[in-house]
Structures are given as C-alpha cells and as structure tokens.
Amino acid sequence: TVSVVLFTSDLRLHDHPPLRAALDGAGEVVPLFVRDRAVDAAGFAAPNRLAFLADCLVDLDAGLRERGGRLVLRSGDLADEVAKVVSECGADAVHMAADHSAHARRREDRLRSVLESSGCRLVVHDGVGTVVAPGTVTPASSDHFAVFTPYHRHWTQQPMRTPLAAPRKVPVPEGVGSEPLPVREHLHGVSPGLAAGGEWQAREQLTAWLRGGLAEYEEGHDDLGGDRTSRLSPHLHFGTLSPVECVQRAVRKGGAGAEAFVRQLAWRDFHRQVLAARPAAARENYRTQHDRWRTPATAAARADIEAWKEGRTGYPVIDAAMRQLRHEGWMHNRGRLLTASFLTKTLYVDWRIGAEHFLSLLVDGDVANNQLNWQWMAGTGTDTRPNRILNPVTQAKRYDPDGVYTRRWVPELAGLDGPSVHEPWKLPGLERAAVGDYPDPIVELADGLERFKRARGRA
Numbered sequence: 001t002v003s004v005v006l007f008t009s010d011l012r013l014h015d016h017p018p019l020r021a022a023l024d025g026a027g028e029v030v031p032l033f034v035r036d037r038a039v040d041a042a043g044f045a046a047p048n049r050l051a052f053l054a055d056c057l058v059d060l061d062a063g064l065r066e067r068g069g070r071l072v073l074r075s076g077d078l079a080d081e082v083a084k085v086v087s088e089c090g091a092d093a094v095h096m097a098a099d100h101s102a103h104a105r106r107r108e109d110r111l112r113s114v115l116e117s118s119g120c121r122l123v124v125h126d127g128v129g130t131v132v133a134p135g136t137v138t139p140a141s142s143d144h145f146a147v148f149t150p151y152h153r154h155w156t157q158q159p160m161r162t163p164l165a166a167p168r169k170v171p172v173p174e175g176v177g178s179e180p181l182p183v184r185e186h187l188h189g190v191s192p193g194l195a196a197g198g199e200w201q202a203r204e205q206l207t208a209w210l211r212g213g214l215a216e217y218e219e220g221h222d223d224l225g226g227d228r229t230s231r232l233s234p235h236l237h238f239g240t241l242s243p244v245e246c247v248q249r250a251v252r253k254g255g256a257g258a259e260a261f262v263r264q265l266a267w268r269d270f271h272r273q274v275l276a277a278r279p280a281a282a283r284e285n286y287r288t289q290h291d292r293w294r295t296p297a298t299a300a301a302r303a304d305i306e307a308w309k310e311g312r313t314g315y316p317v318i319d320a321a322m323r324q325l326r327h328e329g330w331m332h333n334r335g336r337l338l339t340a341s342f343l344t345k346t347l348y349v350d351w352r353i354g355a356e357h358f359l360s361l362l363v364d365g366d367v368a369n370n371q372l373n374w375q376w377m378a379g380t381g382t383d384t385r386p387n388r389i390l391n392p393v394t395q396a397k398r399y400d401p402d403g404v405y406t407r408r409w410v411p412e413l414a415g416l417d418g419p420s421v422h423e424p425w426k427l428p429g430l431e432r433a434a435v436g437d438y439p440d441p442i443v444e445l446a447d448g449l450e451r452f453k454r455a456r457g458r459a
C-alpha cells in the first residue's frame, strides 16, 4: 500500500507524526509539497518567505534522499494536486498536520471532499505545529482563553508526547513526477541579510542556542544590541523545528532561561488558539472597537506611514528596527513592540497597515503571531492594559543603553557616542550637522499623546 504525506508548514523529518503514521501503515509513502496557488493569490507569498521556503524544500528533499526517498513538488490548487498524486500512486490515505487558520480549514474541507470521492482517507494529525493544539484547554465559560496568564497556567499542566525520531528509511514509489525544486537565488526582492532555511540549519541553531544562549535568555531577551534571543521564529513558522522538541530539550536544560523561553512558546500557542476560535481577528479588531484610526486617506498620514516604513521617523530606535526588518526580514521582539506602539499609538495609524507591512517582509510572518501581536500592541486585542504606550526614547535608553543597536542600523548616527544617539535633536549645532540628512522627529511625543487621548475619548 501507498500513503501520501502532505507537508505544509511542517517541513522536517524529526518529530513528524504524519510521516511516522504513514510509514507505519504503508509499504511506501509519497512525501508531497504543493505550492498552493491560493497562498499566492492572497498576497501571502512574500519574497523573504519564498526564499526561506526554497531552502526548506531543498533541505527536506536532501534529507529524504539520504533515507532512500525524495520530495515530490507540485504547484496549483492544493486539493486538485493532491488528488492527482493520489491517483498516480494509488494511495489509500493522505496524512497531514492540522492547521487551524481559516484558510487552512477551508483547504482541508475541500481536500477531504475531493479525496472522499476517490475513496482515499484524509488523516489529520494534531500537535505537529503546536505544543498544545487549539481547543485542548478552554476556560469554563468560553471556547478559548482571551488572557494569556490563565492560559499559560493550564498550558504548563498539559501532558506532552515524546518527540519522534526521524525515520531511517523513506521508501518512495517510482513514477510519481515532481516539478524542479525552487532556487533561492532566482527570487527577486529578498532581503540581503535573510537567514538560511532548512531542517539541518534549524537543528544546528537549536543545539547551539540550548548550549549557548538559553541560560542567559531571561535577563538578555530584551537586550536589543546583544541580540540574545533564539532567532528560531522562522524555523518554528515553517516547521523545520518541532515546538514539542524545542520545549522538551529546553526543559531538560532547566533554569530560569529555559522557563522564560518555554513561556514564549506558550505565547505562540496562545495566539493560535485565539485565531482558531476567532478567525476574523486576522482582519478585524478582536476586542475593543476603535474606528478613528488614521489611514492613508490624508496626505499627512500617508507621509507618516511612509516615514515609518522607510525608517525615517527621526526616532533613532524606531528607525533602526524598521531598517533591520528591511535588511534581514526579521526584527527583534523589542523592536517589534516599539515600532508597533509608535505606529498605532503615537501616529495613531490603523494596526492593519503596520501588520501588512510586517507580513510583506517578515521571514517568520505568521497570521496568528503577527496579527494578534499587532492587536495586542494596538490595544484592540488581548492586552489587559490596552492604553499602554511605549515611549521610544525611554525604552531605547533602557533596552539599548549604549546605542549599539541603533548605531548598527542607522549609519547616519554612527559618529554619536553612547546614549546621545537616542536624541540627536538635542545635540548642539556642530554635532548635529554631523548626522547628515537624518530627519528631525516627524511628531512630538506630547502631540502624539494628545491625539491618542482624543481618539480614545480620554482627553
């Protein structure tokens, strides 16, 4: 017998329950990835993610070849392509990981109905892309947790399965054709500093992180200049790492660093269970209704949005973070918080504009994590203090005290010493001339605060 294993955002061989089930139940398997036309049509195929995906597919194919198999790549409508492969190889089952986004669920429904008509089973495996699957823990009065702390309490009490080893052999039948694998170098618009993808890379990085960075994570995770977070987010997004394995290996190390790191992985599951229960939160306010956002409708707002995107707001730490995003396709979490607060609270621009810009560049760009973190910062989501505003100057002094991060990304300011880099407008004339065409602040923080209070009826 033959089974198809449909890879989606689980591009790995270690700890892969669908692959294990398929191998246990069949003589041969067809490992399949479909470049889903609907993802392109929805504008979700940003160059940085396509480039990282190309690395992941090449590496997955290499891993399969080491085990006597290969990857079959197709592109088009996902359900139609899977059905074609099923009929070509005579499979009686398709195994895939559960995905709870609205798009993924529509896709799964259609796939199920297409396969049913050909007498093939669709087996969907939970707990591949999350530690605790959406819907597993719920409060008494609702279908999901709207606040992280109680969710986290329940999350930590859940039993966890043991991660599965990678299979030794993956026998693939002859005669199932594949498109050529994508080549990263052929893609345009990719950030020059984009990280490399693939399971091999992911595992190297995880091992190095557990050995080197984890112990200092609790005190170091907000250190912008030190860059002391794991940078595993793209691997978790594409599933080149299993979140279950990340948690278990971190827990085995123990200590405050491991605890803080595992807590961040719980945040990831938290957002997924919110989005699974409220798919509209990808586009609409999750909780608070604010409809007085500035939008590109006025020239002044358009200029502010452009300055924010280009990293030319005149607030050095904001500009540093926005330039890191463009250069690497990734941004430090503290930078994400500061730039999102600045756009939505200081400039009072609709969070959707910021979320869309992030998704056009982030290699880890993820509907649940991106949209719900944006909503958290905009005060329309799950933050229990929706009116908090992060001051870009005091935050810069706290999290980039010597200005290392800011000077790294804003070369116009590279000649300024220490924390003076955070307030170039305060420099005396001569020194100020040295910062070249670096702009003055596009808004006074006090004016931004007044606008915020008026818009939220708190003036």
Ligand code: FAD
Pocket: 221, 229, 230, 231, 232, 233, 234, 236, 237, 261, 264, 265, 267, 268, 269, 271, 331, 332, 333, 334, 336, 337, 340, 358, 362, 364, 365, 366, 367, 369, 370, 371, 373, 374, 377
């Ligand atoms: P680490 O600090 O090493 O954390 C480990 C892992 O925990 C991360 O890889 C990530 O998977 C998870 N994690 C950490 N923080 C969060 C969080 N706040 N919410 C959910 N999961 C978290 N993360 C994404 O993966 N994709 C996104 O599109 C995304 N957009 C964001 C947008 C905004 C406005 C903000 C404020 C945050 C966003 N985040 C997003 C969350 C977070 O910033 C990144 O996950 C983190 O910076 C990735 O770096 P890291 O892997 O070094 O994280």
